[in-house]
Amino acid sequence: MNQQSTNSRSAYQQAYEVIRDRILNGDLPGGTKIVEEKLAAELGISRTPIRESLRQLNNEGLIINKKVVQPTEKDLRNLFQVRILLEGFSAKSAAMYLPEDDLKTLSNCIKIGREGTTEEIMKANELFHEIIVRASGNTLMIDTIDRMKSIIYLFRKTVVLYKRPHLIDEHEEIYEAIKLRNGEKAKKLMETHLQADLDFCLHIINSERND
Structure with a gap:
C-alpha cells in the first residue's frame, strides 16, 4: 500500500470514528443534518474520506439521507x-x-x-x-x-x-x-x-x- 492510499485510509478512519462517536455520545442527536463541507474543514481533510465514512455509517444504520438516524x-x-x-x-x-x-x-x-x-x-x-x-x-x-x-x-x-x-x-x-x-x-x-x-x-x- 503506497503512502497516498495509507493517508487516505487514515483520513477515512479518523472521519468515521469522529462522526460515529459524536452520534453515540449524543453530540449529534437524532435528526441532525450532516454537512460534508463543514466536517471536512473542521477535521482538516478532503470531502472524499468524509463521504466514505458517511457511506459506512449509513450501512450501519446510524445515518440515513445524510441525517443522524431518529429510530421510530x-x-x-x-x-x-x-x-x-x-x-x-x-x-x-x-x-x-x-x-x-x-x-x-x-x-x-x-x-x-x-x-x-x-x-x-x-x-x-x-x-x-x-x-x-x-x-x-x-x-x-x-x-x-x-x-x-x-x-x-x-x-x-x-x-x-x-x-x-x-x-x-x-x-x-x-x-x-x-x-x-x-x-x-x-x-x-x-x-x-x-x-x-x-x-x-x-x-x-x-x-x-x-x-
Missing part, C-alpha cells in the same frame, strides 16, 4: 426482532459449543455488570452478547449483528443508563443455562431477555415524548 418505534421493533431470532439461536449454539475460557469470560462480564462503572458495564454487556453470537459459528449471522453493532449500542446505552431492572440477573440466568449445556433454556432466556430490553426502551422513548 417500528425501527426499534424490527431491530429487536432480528436480534431475538439470531441471538436466541446463538445462545442455543453456545450451550452446545462454548469453550470453558469463554464461559469464564461470560462469568466475569456478569461480575463487572454488578460492580463496574457505567462505561465498564457497557463494555461488559457488549462482550457478553458478542461471545454468545460468535458461538453460533455462522459467519452470515455474525456479520449481520456486526453491521447492527452501532445502532444496538444506542439502545444498549438506554438500557444501562436508565438501569433496567433485572438486566444482570437475566445475564446470569443465560450464563447458567449455557454452563449446564441446556440449549433450549438458554435460547428461551435470551429471547425473553431481549424482549425485556425492547419493552424497556419503548417505555423510555414514550416517557420522554410525553414529558
